[in-house]
Amino acid sequence: MRDVSIIGLGQTVVGEHWDKSLRMLGYEALNSAMASARIERIDALYVGNMLSGELTKQEHLGALIADFSGQRGIEAMKIEAACGSAGAAFRVGYAMVAGGMQDVVAVMGVEKMTDQESSLTTSALAMAADAEYEALQGLSFVGINALLMRRYMHEHGYKKDDFAQFAINAHANAVNNPNAMFRSLITARQFADAKPIADPINLLDSSPIADGAACVILAPTAMAREFTDKPVRVRASAVATDTVAVHDRRDPLYLEGGAISAQKAYAQAGIGPWDLDLFEVHDAFTIMSALSLEAAGFAPRGKGVRLALDGEIGIGGRLPITTMGGLKARGHPVGATGMYQIVEVTQQLRGEAGANQVRDARLGMAQNIGGSGATVVTTILERA
């Protein structure tokens, strides 16, 4: 297997792009990634996306975006794993280069969610859950997370306000990210007063729906310096799954897929969790940050929230997370989110994170979660 590196990256601002079509967002991210790798041609394109069919009546994004971006003819396809789609697409692109099937490939995440009424978007997002056993009962995606959060508070003795630091930290970091959707600080008081969405989840526990596209270019590490002075090595890429319906799990508060995925990734990279300099968690809701930190081995069961309460998660902390704003404040275009995470880890490892730069960042991890933990993709990157 060949060692693989990221040689280019691109992203659009995350937000409400009512003036841009899905293919245009994809083109902008791909074009910018190719420019950063100084290339005009790629061998293949793997597109992570969840909702293009439901929300824009367009499937077949691989061929569509390849052609619209001037790459007619190349291998292209879409990969879907709910909110973990872009992470899964990265896994495919990585495998294609590592295995020698392709040399220079683009992996993209793209999603366009804000052109529709929010009721339609809410029902579309429920397709990440179990259509027959969850959605059909009227349970929305935020509803499932609210049940998890309530149970976690009950089991482990937390108050609602104990989750505030996840959101406060994400917003603080988004202030310095020009591509973030919400570049504004929030306070503990604002968190406490925020409008309820599905109790105990309120507006500031929740990541916003958004439009956006992000992209990286991959190549064999042996070729990487032809394209960039700052290659970033892929040290691990691992996918694991769990039941889609939360009620089928042995323990609904344990992300078994997250744990398997992280352990596989640590084994591939030959490291342990505390060797990492930063961790982009999938903070779709604050409860997901806590569960993800625990599954990835940073805290025992029920102690994920403590990392936030103890001030460990800021840029200068023991484990910086959501360093560019996370899903919460950078925004959560669901099928694109996993690629934003990977792009942001890459920015950190290239020393291009500006005011949010984690000092001497050498190893970074992103964990992209589909549904309520049914698909978990873990990616570990290293400064070359």
Add this chain to the structure above:
Amino acid sequence: MRDVSIIGLGQTVVGEHWDKSLRMLGYEALNSAMASARIERIDALYVGNMLSGELTKQEHLGALIADFSGQRGIEAMKIEAACGSAGAAFRVGYAMVAGGMQDVVAVMGVEKMTDQESSLTTSALAMAADAEYEALQGLSFVGINALLMRRYMHEHGYKKDDFAQFAINAHANAVNNPNAMFRSLITARQFADAKPIADPINLLDSSPIADGAACVILAPTAMAREFTDKPVRVRASAVATDTVAVHDRRDPLYLEGGAISAQKAYAQAGIGPWDLDLFEVHDAFTIMSALSLEAAGFAPRGKGVRLALDGEIGIGGRLPITTMGGLKARGHPVGATGMYQIVEVTQQLRGEAGANQVRDARLGMAQNIGGSGATVVTTILERA
């Protein structure tokens, strides 16, 4: 890169499965493929599917079917390339094993189309076309193919009835396929009298919407004999693309994606088209058979129909096609079709095609087409 073989295969009957859910169809195909390889555990599952979101409000099929089939925890994801979804999924599964990322994987195609009103299915299928420049103008998917067929007849001087042999041959072969949807002979007179769908396409030019799932198990060839006495080697797997909108092509009657895909596959296998003993074409409409035969190098431009007229395409002919009934008569569950094609080539190479057995079949090819040629996946298999 490791040599890869198919070590097991499974399929459901193609038809209207109103009594079975999507996940149940997927389970049945996977379970049967695993039984044929005598295994109880797989390392990963790649699911080809196009319409689960639109028609059953369920995405996230990778995790869903893995869990429902007793494979909780494994790597799993969905791959989409319109009607070429299952072929593209096969390409991913093949790459994962060839590159050494996984050892024993399942690749599945699954689709459930018949639970909905046909108007919804028609608009869902239009997502394979260009939503903004084709579907939005009111052009359905069969409408696009009707324009292609009309133009082909005009350019090359064919009459409508000249296409009949593609349908007659497919139906004749389906009679002997227990998994086919339409196990009935049709005559040239019935073809001539069939109800128009989108002139010049009539009911017997068109493949039917259907439910179904098909699956193969892949493993390194070096391990294949541990699982089966009849491994079938994967000699080539290639994906190429073209514009999604047909009006953007240099020549709408030339499947450039089909040609690139076939040429890549021939190069990988080190063969030419006439080395093949059979060819599963993507006969969604009779015109697509003609264009596909030309793009794959079996006939010059405008001469694809001649192969049918000259009686070359039957089981005993120079180039047997749609040997188990094709999309036309086996049925066309769109995101599953590419896997039915691969399963059927495998049956031929294992000598398990019953009354439709192609004598001494050693090399077989399947070409799975997404949209009107925007994604083309070519797979070449060889009897071990």
